[in-house]
Amino acid sequence: MINAVLVFNNSGQPRLTKFYTQLETSVQQRLISEIFTLVANRPNSSCNFLPLPPLLANSSKSTTPGAQHNDTPSLVTYRHYATLYFIVISTSTESPLALLDFIQVFVEALDRLFENVCELDLIFNFETLHATLGEMIVGGVVVETGLDKVVEGVRSQGKVAKRPVNESKGGLTLSGFGRGEVPWAGR
Template identity: 70%
Template sequence: MISAVLVFNNNGQPRMTKFYENLETSTQQTLLKQIFDLVAARPASACNFLPLPPLLAPNGNEASPDVPTQIVYRHFATLYFILISTSTESPLALIDFIQVFVEALDRLFENVCELDLIFGFETLHAVLSEMIVGGVVVETSLDKIIEGVRASGAVQSRRKAVNARDAGSLSRGSAFAGIWGR
């Protein structure tokens, strides 16, 4: 089961946080900082799997498969996509899940970048809702995910998003290049 889906930029600012278990806000904030610090400190050549930080790590006596135990992440240009899950989830399947998630965002936003996630947060959450329900992965077919998001009407038109960015005096400089590095 997936316990949380997190998206951070390179500066550690959360761009999306979705927890599928009840945690106090202070615990969530501490966890966000710990996880970003762990992930950001790793070299690009390091493995994308980590044990959970001490804040939520199970005690040595607990062997329950329902307790979150692992972090799986991918770093694309300016964004980190991070999943916290139980040991029942395959880390390789979670890496594939992140890839499908990013590809769906890329198709819906037409070369997604960090600002698209900020101004198009409805689409971001709609994609995640098509893929995960209550911490359980329910869909990984890219075409079905995109079809479901478009059918829900959560896709913000590109023109509307660009106008919103321009109105806020933000530009698409090199710092906000698409997450695929194009």
């Protein structure tokens, strides 16, 4: 299952935090900053999988291998779009490559909703950001990966607000984020 979805920007400021297990706020913040440290030092040519951050590595080491194995978060997947990092922490029941696609769908859905999405949209409409994620993941389990259905689901909850007019700036440039044209598209 998916344990957490995080979005933060290039300087480590959170834009979305969603933990599918209850976690102390301070621990949440520490985890975010640990992951940011890991992710910020990676060149663009690196792969999209992170080693486990110390917080998770220590706790997963302590559990006995085998029985507990599938319950422990073991995979940190991320994608970097313009100014934002999208991170998914998951257990081994998720497929690493499919998660990359999942993030892509998430961003595409946001792009569809906001028409050329950029970080500012997400800052000012973080409720919509949560609603979009809520259409895709419930309780750590993926419920929808179809772009149209996700967008439809969010729109049914009400009009998606536009960013304030005077705040406009370049979007996340969906077509241009490095390896955006996923060759292994899982859809």
